[in-house]
Amino acid sequence: xxxxxxxxxxxxxxxxxxxxxxxxxxxxxxxxxxxxxxxxxxxxxxxxxxxxxxxxxxxxxxxxxxxxxxxxxxxxxxxxxxxxxxxxxxxxxxxxxxxxxxxxxxxxxxxxxxxxxxxxxxxxxxxxxxxxxxxxxxxxxxxxxxxxxxxx
Amino acid sequence: xxxxxxxxxxxxxxxxxxxxxxxxxxxxxxxxxxxxxxxxxxxxxxxxxxxxxxxxxxxxxxxxxxxxxxxxxxxxxxxxxxxxxxxxxxxxxxxxxxxxxxxxxxxxxxxxxxxxxxxxxxxxxxxxxxxxxxxxxxxxxxxxxxxxxxxxxxxxxxxxxxxxxxxxxxxxxxxxxxxxxxxxxxxxxxxxxxxxxxxxxxxxxxxxxxxxxxxxxxxxxxxxxxxxxxxxxxxx
Numbered sequence: 001x002x003x004x005x006x007x008x009x010x011x012x013x014x015x016x017x018x019x020x021x022x023x024x025x026x027x028x029x030x031x032x033x034x035x036x037x038x039x040x041x042x043x044x045x046x047x048x049x050x051x052x053x054x055x056x057x058x059x060x061x062x063x064x065x066x067x068x069x070x071x072x073x074x075x076x077x078x079x080x081x082x083x084x085x086x087x088x089x090x091x092x093x094x095x096x097x098x099x100x101x102x103x104x105x106x107x108x109x110x111x112x113x114x115x116x117x118x119x120x121x122x123x124x125x126x127x128x129x130x131x132x133x134x135x136x137x138x139x140x141x142x143x144x145x146x147x148x149x150x151x152x
Numbered sequence: 153x154x155x156x157x158x159x160x161x162x163x164x165x166x167x168x169x170x171x172x173x174x175x176x177x178x179x180x181x182x183x184x185x186x187x188x189x190x191x192x193x194x195x196x197x198x199x200x201x202x203x204x205x206x207x208x209x210x211x212x213x214x215x216x217x218x219x220x221x222x223x224x225x226x227x228x229x230x231x232x233x234x235x236x237x238x239x240x241x242x243x244x245x246x247x248x249x250x251x252x253x254x255x256x257x258x259x260x261x262x263x264x265x266x267x268x269x270x271x272x273x274x275x276x277x278x279x280x281x282x283x284x285x286x287x288x289x290x291x292x293x294x295x296x297x298x299x300x301x302x303x304x305x306x307x308x309x310x311x312x313x314x315x316x317x318x319x320x321x322x323x324x325x326x327x328x329x330x331x332x333x334x335x336x337x338x339x340x341x342x343x344x345x346x347x348x349x350x351x352x353x354x355x356x357x358x359x360x361x362x363x364x365x366x367x368x369x370x371x372x373x374x375x376x377x378x379x380x381x382x383x384x385x386x387x388x
Binding site: 008009010011012013014015016018019033034035063064065066069097 | 295296303
């Protein structure tokens with residue numbers, strides 16, 4: 001949105017106000033009421049996975065998701081997709097929405113790229129793989145894990 | 153007669169918070185409130201307008217953005233909220249166990265809790281496993297403020313439903329034991345509460361779901377729930 005800060009309702013009485021000095025009260029110039037304002041998040045990169053992309057760089061992503069907000073906020077946006085299509089509008093299915101090319105910096109064709117998390121409608125999350133990852137992490141074997149499970 | 157399970161009791165008790173015609177929303181990992189919403193819609197609240205996060209009926213083109221805006225507009229009647237800790241002032245903690253700077257356990261975080269808790273007209277708290285370490289005197293970190301007032305706050309917590317009992321939230325007093333589930337003793341509730349219980353008199357038993365309600369829970373409610381919470385529905 002390109003704004004210097006955003007008012008957020010509530011937050012009064014929460015400990016966020018103790019640990020986040022950047023969440024500050026301000027007087028609403030219109031109502032006179034106090035309101036908390038928060039600074040913008042400006043990520044250098046946003047990485048998201050979509051269903052499909054076309055030559056123009058338009059992307060089909062999950063409809064009930066907020067990753068498009070991250071894409072709009074980020075400086076550079078890297079999108080991986082399950083497949084390439086001629087035209088995302090023709091390929092669009094229910095429960096998908098379009099992320100326009102304007103927000104997309106780089107596209108990667110990566111079928112299964114959301115694994116081991118889900119790509120709703122195509123494949124489910126894989127809890128067994130989460131466990132394997134966590135076990136490898138706890139045992140300090142992450143490098144081996146990536147070699148075995150990702151790079152192979 | 154067979155005693156209802158703790159889950160059936162919670163579904164029944166939480167469903168009574170849902171009102172006809174009102175916008176009622178559930179958040180992440182909330183299968184019990186979602187079941188309570190579906191039960192209410194099949195019984196006393198047929199026109200309840202339900203927002204069950206991640207369900208096929210989710211009406212928005214966003215995950216949380218529009219729901220958050222709806223809450224800020226004051227259009228949310230009821231929200232269901234839980235926490236790793238809940239305290240006697242109905243504060244909830246989803247951020248950290250231990251000191252914030254040196255966490256013993258780093259929790260997933262509150263998402264919109266600190267806003268929704270303020271902006272929903274009523275907040276029904278739930279806790280699937282009440283222990284003296286989860287229902288505490290004071291939470292380590294206030295994510296969702298309980299009773300504290302604030303500019304423009306229309307409501308706040310009204311109830312806490314656990315696997316043992318129902319508590320009312322009363323301004324100035326905090327959580328007051330309202331009823332105990334069948335088969336649970338007052339001593340057990342006290343043993344699994346991290347502060348001295350407040351009673352307003354003899355404590356009645358929480359009304360158990362009748363046969364019709366149980367049939368709904370294990371029939372159409374379970375069926376709807378399975379679309380969003382398949383493994384939970386399977387174990388119901």
